[in-house]
Amino acid sequence: MKEKVSPFLKNIDSESIRRQYYINGTENPSAYSDPLMEDSHEVVKGLIHKYPNRALIKVSYQCASHCRFCTRIRQIGDPSGTLQENDIDNIVIYLMQHPEIEDVILSGGDPMYTPALTKILLQKIKTIESVKILRIGTRMPFQSPGSFSTPLLANLLQLIDEIGQTKPFYILVHIEHPDELTTETQKVLAHLRTLKVTLLSQTVFLKDINDSFDTLFTMFKSLYHLGVQPYYLYHCDNVIGLEHFRGDIAKEKAIAVQLREHLSGIACPLFVEDVENGYGKLPV
Numbered sequence: 001m002k003e004k005v006s007p008f009l010k011n012i013d014s015e016s017i018r019r020q021y022y023i024n025g026t027e028n029p030s031a032y033s034d035p036l037m038e039d040s041h042e043v044v045k046g047l048i049h050k051y052p053n054r055a056l057i058k059v060s061y062q063c064a065s066h067c068r069f070c071t072r073i074r075q076i077g078d079p080s081g082t083l084q085e086n087d088i089d090n091i092v093i094y095l096m097q098h099p100e101i102e103d104v105i106l107s108g109g110d111p112m113y114t115p116a117l118t119k120i121l122l123q124k125i126k127t128i129e130s131v132k133i134l135r136i137g138t139r140m141p142f143q144s145p146g147s148f149s150t151p152l153l154a155n156l157l158q159l160i161d162e163i164g165q166t167k168p169f170y171i172l173v174h175i176e177h178p179d180e181l182t183t184e185t186q187k188v189l190a191h192l193r194t195l196k197v198t199l200l201s202q203t204v205f206l207k208d209i210n211d212s213f214d215t216l217f218t219m220f221k222s223l224y225h226l227g228v229q230p231y232y233l234y235h236c237d238n239v240i241g242l243e244h245f246r247g248d249i250a251k252e253k254a255i256a257v258q259l260r261e262h263l264s265g266i267a268c269p270l271f272v273e274d275v276e277n278g279y280g281k282l283p284v
């Protein structure tokens, strides 16, 4: 089937980046729309409580990126996912009623794509004593580095820095290929390093895009040099329409072993598979 290209691709020279947005059109009947069973664990709008001590909050389904391999491709771009004031209040009430939740992860969509909304949410969550750790996932440093000079995002980073003085705060940047480490992006990462946060990275193995030792070695070594610690390397989830991104897990495992041999422990991510039906991430 002929490949179609997403309209979100503008001014991108790297073929390895462009391919992340290709639609193939084939669908595997054994794939899932929501393999991580997030929808069935959404206890109040926007809050997924799947594991006892942690919760994931989808701030919105808006994202600068629209990666075609997104696990939540079923939702990305849908305006109905954006949290409203009463949704935020309900989330705060739920967190206060569940003091066993000590680790809160902001996701979406991209929480840094909606900085004003994310700021309102964080201002409320930071006061909840039982929440000890905060994490935020973002692809904005690669997708829209220019946004980091806007007042709205600067204000959000200021709040993150302030929260980071009292609670561990992790920023998890999502990167797929060393071509994404442009000069502009490196400046953003250097700025993030000045905040009171820990910088980690997350990457998905993508067939024929980054599934080679040389590509990933270059990327993880560069991230390490830039002060970002590689955290997770995922096998692509079994989501409907993502089949063309899912590679052979034995090949990926061999690459992961090679990476472990050539990178120092702190520069080498853990290769994991998010096991279907909600079992969570298991090392491969």
Ligand code: SF4
Pocket: 063, 064, 065, 066, 067, 068, 069, 070, 071, 072, 076, 108, 109, 110, 138, 139, 174
């Ligand atoms: S950046 Fe993350 S949330 Fe946004 S489309 Fe890509 S994978 Fe999905």
